[in-house]
Amino acid sequence: MPLSMPSVSSDIPDLIAVLHDVLPDAKAPVPLHEPVFAGNEKEYTVDCIDTGWVSSVGSYVNAFEEKVAELSGVNYAVAAVNGTAALFIALKLAGVEPGDEVLIPTLTFVATANAVAYCDATPHFIDSAVNTLGVDPIKLAAYLADICDRSSGRTLNKRTGKRIAAIVPVHIFGHPVDMDPLCALSAQYDIPVVEDAAESLGSIYKGRKAGSLGLVSALSFNGNKIVTTGGGGVILTNDKNLAVRAKHLTTTAKQPHAWAFNHDQVGYNFRLPNINAALGCAQLEQLDGFLKSKRALARAYEEAFRGMNSVTVFKETDFARSNYWLNAILLDSAIAGQRDVILAQMHEAGFMCRPTWTPMHDLPMYKDCPRMDVSVATDLCCRIINLPSGAALGARYISTYGDAS
Numbered sequence: 001m002p003l004s005m006p007s008v009s010s011d012i013p014d015l016i017a018v019l020h021d022v023l024p025d026a027k028a029p030v031p032l033h034e035p036v037f038a039g040n041e042k043e044y045t046v047d048c049i050d051t052g053w054v055s056s057v058g059s060y061v062n063a064f065e066e067k068v069a070e071l072s073g074v075n076y077a078v079a080a081v082n083g084t085a086a087l088f089i090a091l092k093l094a095g096v097e098p099g100d101e102v103l104i105p106t107l108t109f110v111a112t113a114n115a116v117a118y119c120d121a122t123p124h125f126i127d128s129a130v131n132t133l134g135v136d137p138i139k140l141a142a143y144l145a146d147i148c149d150r151s152s153g154r155t156l157n158k159r160t161g162k163r164i165a166a167i168v169p170v171h172i173f174g175h176p177v178d179m180d181p182l183c184a185l186s187a188q189y190d191i192p193v194v195e196d197a198a199e200s201l202g203s204i205y206k207g208r209k210a211g212s213l214g215l216v217s218a219l220s221f222n223g224n225k226i227v228t229t230g231g232g233g234v235i236l237t238n239d240k241n242l243a244v245r246a247k248h249l250t251t252t253a254k255q256p257h258a259w260a261f262n263h264d265q266v267g268y269n270f271r272l273p274n275i276n277a278a279l280g281c282a283q284l285e286q287l288d289g290f291l292k293s294k295r296a297l298a299r300a301y302e303e304a305f306r307g308m309n310s311v312t313v314f315k316e317t318d319f320a321r322s323n324y325w326l327n328a329i330l331l332d333s334a335i336a337g338q339r340d341v342i343l344a345q346m347h348e349a350g351f352m353c354r355p356t357w358t359p360m361h362d363l364p365m366y367k368d369c370p371r372m373d374v375s376v377a378t379d380l381c382c383r384i385i386n387l388p389s390g391a392a393l394g395a396r397y398i399s400t401y402g403d404a405s
């Protein structure tokens with residue numbers, strides 16, 4: 001251990017030593033999630049420039065969409081400029097209209113709530129389960145039984161009189177939500193599922209891929225996600241009609257024609273540029289390797305923190321296989337109050353760890369939105385710390401843990 005290490009007060013466990021153990025060669029500052037460009041990134045992007053087709057049409061976009069659809073186990077993928085735009089369009093496709101409410105977890109990245117707000121709809125916050133960090137379907141069932149009025153044939157929130165138009169499970173840090181009971185609620189109340197699978201490319205729920213579990217889903221290919229296009233997103237669906245509408249809406253609603261410019265509704269310029277798709281094609285070729293590396297890193301963290309009483313490494317559930325996009329530790333309640341001291345120590349030692357997001361119901365623009373009791377999510381938010389998780393960091397552990405299921 002370097003001598004410059006900050007001293008650790010006796011009631012805080014020595015997490016820095018564990019990080020040094022797991023990441024012995026990592027050069028400070030160790031980013032939270034650094035992308036890996038070890039494949040055909042340069043070749044494809046240079047080729048894209050050479051073709052002259054760098055913008056909104058080109059063969060890389062088509063290839064990227066096909067590959068993402070295949071990897072996600074769905075029939076159709078439509079590329080978009082980013083994950084937020086993809087989620088916004090996904091909500092519109094699911095029928096979300098101005099004045100509606102959309103059920104989303106309060107423990108999520110702000111994009112989930114923003115996409116709802118862009119529809120002129122209201123986010124309605126739900127609580128999380130401790131085993132997945134995502135939507136708690138049991139708690140939600142009791143809540144919906146209490147607040148829903150189905151007498152008009154539509155599902156209304158009795159308290160606000162507004163229609164509940166969609167439910168958005170988010171697979172937090174790549175850990176799949178328990179989807180079967182959630183889909184049962186979706187059927188019972190006739191509320192479509194729009195999956196925010198932004199963090200979970202490559203994750204699997206009971207043998208089915210994240211992104212294939214809702215009516216329509218959104219992926220993100222932002223710079224910090226498991227696979228990146230620089231910035232980008234994808235809309236996924238098995239419904240051909242929805243896929244056609246997704247493409248239409250994201251390409252200015254232009255009617256196909258050799259030269260005429262006619263648009264039949266207010267569309268969006270959300271198409272992913274071909275040059276970003278070129279980068280994405282090269283990245284997708286490495287997804288299997290990234291997944292292996294990330295699983296191995298997660299196991300290494302698990303082993304290293306084993307026996308430390310006040311800290312638990314967050315693990316996938318029995319029913320899921322996580323892509324381990326971001327590793328997370330949970331601080332015991334007894335030391336949760338020290339979280340920021342711990343984070344400051346980590347940063348001083350060169351590990352760019354971070355707390356999870358401020359819950360949505362605590363943000364100024366969403367504080368008055370309807371919500372159920374969100375005490376579990378609120379508690380989790382105070383106790384989660386994300387650890388460095390870039391795929392390169394796990395490479396050294398593939399030989400040790402690579403075959404672990």
Ligand SMILES: *Cc1c(COP(=O)(O)O)cnc(C)c1O
Binds near residue numbers: 084108109220222
């Ligand atoms: C990253 C992310 C998004 C948005 O994706 P962008 O590509 O950054 O717009 C949406 N939801 C969640 C949960 C995310 O993590």
